[in-house]
Amino acid sequence: MTTATATATATATATASATTATTTARSASRPRLGPVPVLWLALLATPLAAGANAPVLIIPDMARALGVSGSTATWLVASYAWAMAVGTPLLAGLLRRRGLRAALRVASALLVGGTLLVAASPWLPLTLTGRAAQAAGGAGLTAVAMSLAGSARRMGVISAGFGILGASGPLLGAQLAHAVSWRLSLCVSVIAVLAVPMVSRYATASATPTTPTTAAASAAPTAPTAPGTAPGGRFDVRGAALLTAFVTALVLLPHAPVAALGSSAVAATLLALHVRRQPDGFVPASLIRKPLFLGSALLALALSGSYFTLLFSVPRLLADRAGWDAGTAGTGQLVALLTGSALSWLLAAASARMSRVAVRSVLVGVGAAAAAIAVFASWGPLLLVATVGGTFAATGANAVLSMHAASSAPDPQRPTAIGLFALCYQLGGAFGPAIATALVLAA
Helix, strand or coil: CHHHHHHHHHHHHHHHHHHHHHHHHHHHHCCCCCCCCHHHHHHHHCHHHHHHHCCCCCHHHHHHHHCCCHHHHCHHHHHHHHHHHHHHHHHHHHHHHHCHHHHHHHHHHHHHHHHHHHHHCCCHHHHHHHHHHHHHHHHHHHHHHHHHHCCHHHHHHHHHHHHHHHHHHHHHHHHHHHHCCHHHHCCHHHHHHHHHHHHHHHHHHHCCCCCCCCHHHHCCCCCCCCCCCCCCCCCCHHHHHHHHHHHHHHHHCCCCHHHHHHHHHHHHHHHHHHHHHCCCCCCCHHHHCCHHHHHHHHHHHHHHHHHHHHHHHHHHHHHHHHCCCHHHHHHHHHHHHHHHHHHHHHHHHHHHHCCHHHHHHHHHHHHHHHHHHHHHCCCHHHHHHHHHHHHHHHHHHHHHHHHHHHHCCCHHHHHHHHHHHHHHHHHHHHHHHHHHHHHHHCC
16 A cells, blocks of 8 residues: 555656646747837837827817816816826836736726726716826836836837827827817827737746746746736835825925915825835835935926926917917927937937936936026027927936936836836926916916
8 A cells, every 4th residue: 555655656746747847848948029129118108198288289179068167177187197196106016016917907997998988978077087097097007118118228219209299299189189079189098008918928928937946846836027026915005095195285286385285295294204114115215215216206307397397388488589370389399399309319328328427417407408598598499499408308317317216226116116206207297387387378
């Protein structure tokens, strides 16, 4: 009996070993895909920018269709900006803790579901909900794309795509509204889901699977995860809620300054206390204490705020100082935005051969020069040069400084670092229009 049992055990062990060897050989023989092609990452991320700017020229049409005032209809823009800012760190946190597939599924579901609401809803509150879901889903896909970029050069392609589609968004939205419907204009960001299957395929296939060294090790296979993710663990609900409250108060600052200022101060205090109690939570203490991360994020916030201020101010300045009509000003600004976005890719491509100090000097110098030109110039082409400079500085900062911010974090925290960096950049998009209104548009 004992001999039979030993024989059976040996046979089972040999069979398991043979099966393991066969499985390992098959895995090794499968074609391995390389990194995700950057154009797929650009398609995954950049429609978010077109979706954000598509309603700029059609707000009166949306207001009439929904039976509300023009100022009320602008909440369709504000809700999108808010959800972009809040959704980026939240979906980046999901990417960090649950992996690539979960982040892609949730982000895609939000984007598609929000688009369906926008396309069908006859009421403003439900349309606002759809716009927020669209933005959160698009922000999640953008976080995935940025996490998979891997280099400043590839990130430069994504960032330049942001600038180009962002610049084209108002004109594209107006054309779609004129030809079909304003609702179609608000649905352009959904094309990002076309890239999801390919990104998932490449990213999963290129992940390095664990090679078992024994039959016992192969008994518990592990699924490959996306680069920079650390699935598992308990989600820091309180940290996520406090960050969301803080960001919400900051986004509302231009619209309700007194209430938002008090709310943001309270939320910031509570968030700081929570980070001290839970340093490895949703906002890692070790990350926000690093000068490289803080410097990158705050500089991106400043350059983004300057860029969006120029974006909304220059058309009015062209009319007041240079006497340009709306059509000429719009065409000139579009060319300037496209030029600045394209030039930013050259900086991203060259940044690998430049020191961090040199890169930041270029960004700060060009950004400051653009702001100074906008303040003092009265010649139309010179104001467009300011637009080129502002676009170059902000788009280049998004490409290069995001890599600096990510490099300051260990691999498990890189999606979080990119999410918080993108949050700072997008806050500039919330502050810029308010600054433009206070300094130029209300004059």
